[in-house]
Amino acid sequence: MPVVPALGPERRARAWAELAEQPFEVLVVGGGVTGAGVALDAATRGLRTALVEARDFASGTSSRSSKLFHGGLRYLESFDFGLVREALHERDLSVTRLAPHLVKPVPFLYPLTRHWERPYVTAGLTLYDGLARVGALSTPLPPQRHLTRTGARKLFPALKPDALVGAVRYYDAQADDARHTLSVARTAAAYGATVLNSAEVVKFHHAGGRVTGVRVRDVETGREVDVQAEVVVNATGVWTDDIQTLVGGRGRFHVRASKGVHIVVPRDRINGETGLILRTEKSVLFVIPWGSHWIVGTTDTDWDLDKAHPAASRADIDYILEHVNQVLAVPLSHDDITGVYAGLRPLLAGESEVTSQLSREHAVARPMPGVVAVAGGKYTTYRPMAADAVDAVADDVTRSVPPSVTENIPLVGAEGYHAMVNQLHGLSERWGIPHFRAEHLLNRYGSETPEVLGLAADDRSLLEPVSGAEEYLMVEMVWGASHEGALHLDDLLARRTRISIETPHRGVESAEPVARAVAGVLGWDEARIRNEVDSYRARVEAERRSQEAADDQAADAVRIAAPDTRAVAVGRALV
Known part of the structure; x- marks a missing residue:
């Protein structure tokens, strides 16, 4: 596998420069598993590719699933044999070849x-x-x-x-769905894709009856850049219709x-x-x-x-x-x-x-020249969904598009994983951590585990457990900020790790120690640390109170009252 770029602040600045300065053949909107899969598929076919996500990678559906890679046993009753067969093949592929450390x-x-x-x-x-x-x-x-x-x-x-x-x-x-989605996005980056979170598409550019690019806003700073693209792929899941409204014209399907x-x-x-x-x-x-x-x-x-x-x-x-x-x-x-x-x-x-009877098949459409939309499906079948979307891209790019090769592209951390399993005892001894902790890391980072631990070479305190969440080590938080694109405390506690759902305090006790551990990497001063901690605590309190509300309307009203660290307009404004 090529070198996997560290998705830290330096790489983020370079990615923004790339968006502004170079044209792309494929621009993917949406950083869930489908969008990340499209970016990986397009990049490994040799297409100049960018992926932008308004919030965080996997922050929507792709971090909130049942966390299963499965064929969908219940779909046999509705005779969806093709869907089940496809999903079972993808399950087998991920377990054995693509992501044995994660699935x-x-x-x-x-x-x-x-x-x-x-x-x-x-x-x-x-x-x-x-x-x-x-x-x-x-x-x-x-x-x-x-x-x-x-x-x-x-x-x-x-x-x-x-x-x-x-x-x-x-x-x-x-599998941990959020970690898996992030691995797909990072693998796309390894094969040359420009990958950005907190990057919101706010406008589509048109010329001659086709889409020619987009305007992207940096959610963190408010800065906007215009991006040229031969084709834009709408892979935004439940926001599909919102993005289509922004494009203009009618979509070919609704979500x-x-x-x-x-x-x-x-x-x-x-x-x-x-x-x-x-x-x-x-x-x-x-x-x-x-x-x-x-x-x-x-x-x-x-x-x-x-x-x-x-x-x-x-x-x-x-x-x-x-x-x-x-x-x-x-x-x-x-x-x-x-x-x-x-x-x-x-x-x-x-x-x-009835929602439980709606199709889990996916659909790909070209609502207008320069735009491809992909939606539906299920988490397990993200890869064939992505391949179908990139096949559709061929109508809009100016050169021939070779077939998909992602069936043979292991995700970051997969290559060398089995050899490292055999070396687990040595890894544990080398870093002075218990065997169970080394195994925990290996099943999250695969063959990247030595690199993760390497961040603690000059600061052994990073090998200490996270306060209030002892299943995780502080070095994982620093790695999340320096290599995995985390920009906010919520990114670290809810998606890079699962502290937000695995501890009775839901991450509140861990918030300040984690914020201080990553402050140096992310350039946070004391005021920013306090803001991140306070925002996270307000989010947890809002979620707790919403879960006491009697119905959806009451729960929604309580939840959305909490401050949002990412001020995203599209989708919320259009609802």
């Missing part, structure tokens, strides 16, 4: 509530496993295994005895937002060794192992309020607790909840009035 297999139990369900579920999982084996790159994940009630409760003792008559165990995979809420609880509150997938009257509910925690979700409701900060209401949380407690011998309560997060799924509108 890990995880077992799930499918509890059976009636004996007659077993042949039905068996047929579905047999098809699921079979689709995964078609063209598998290596040894597939373990096949389904049938369990009696006793056998299932040995794996998951927390289940009520009367909640099941048996179960089937199967495998899928999971509807569906809110999904998850809760996070400590691992010791649920006694189990696998994940769970539970049927509900609307969809499915996952109980997903997540390090020293469980993620439980999700909901599926229409949302037409603030897109940047979707709020979870008490009704959402009560729904999750009610359904998971139907199968748990020791029920969960509000007091058990460590964190809550809400995200918006970008669903293609028009197929149904």
Whole structure:
């Protein structure tokens, strides 16, 4: 892999100069996983590429998913065999080749509530496993295994005895979605893409009936630059229609937002060794192992309020607790909840009035010359979505576009990862950190782990745990600011790490120590440190109060009242 540029302040300044001074063949708007995937696909096809994100990488849907790389077992019921097969291939590809340090297999139990369900579920999982084996790159994940009630409760003792008559165990995979998205964006940068967050498109330029570029505003300073581009790719997810309005003219499709809420609880509150997938009257509910925690979700409701900060209401949380407690011998309560997060799924509108039935297929369109839009799909299939979008770019660029090669492009940290796993003991000894900490770092940074630790060579205090969040080291915060484009405290506590949902204080106790640790890298003075800490605390307080609100409208009103460190206009102004 080429050298991965450090996305710190110096690189940011150079990226702004590149936007202003050189024309691009492809400009991607949106720094979620789809936009990052488009940038990577375009850059590795040899196209001069830029990626701009108004907020932070993965700050929308791509940091708020169920954090699964899965085929979508439930889509078999609607005969979406092509979608499931594609997703299973992408799961296999990421586990084995593209991101083995980030995407890990995880077992799930499918509890059976009636004996007659077993042949039905068996047929579905047999098809699921079979689709995964078609063209598998290596040894597939373990096949389904049938369990009696006793056998299932040995794996998951927390289940009520009367909640099941048996179960089937199967495998899928999971990843930290925000870290994975950031890795895609950084890999695009390694292959030459200009990558910027806090860079908001505020205007589209037209000439001769086509789009010829955009005006981009630096959200941090207010400075604006005009950028020339042969084609602009709208990969903004739930903001797709807003950006199309800014472009002018009619889009070829519309995107509807569906809110999904998850809760996070400590691992010791649920006694189990696998994940769970539970049927509900609307969809499915996952109980997903997540390090020293469980993620439980999700909901599926229409949302037409603030897109940047979707709020979870008490009704959402009560729904999750009610359904998971139907199968748990020791029920969960509000007091058990460590964190809550809400995200918006970008669903293609028009197929149904019920969000859970809207298509998870993706669509690519060329609403006018010089513009390509891509939307829909699911996190797992980001790569083929991106490839289809860049295929469509070919109509607007002046030279031939070769085929996609991203199936063979490992993400940053993947190359050399397996060798480093074998050297884990030596890594632990060399830096004087416990084996479990070295393993934790390796599963976040892969083969970049020695570089991350290298930041502590002259300051061993960076090898100390983060105050109030001992799963993380202070050196990770400095790396996030110096190499991963973090510009605000929120970026570090909510996306570069998951302190905001993994600690009972939701990052408040960690805020000031982290701000002081990165101040030197980001050039913060005492006033800026205080502003970042106060803003973060206000955000947490607003989220807590919104989660006590009775409904969406009340929760939204409370959440958006908190100060926003990024004053983004497009999207909010157009809602």
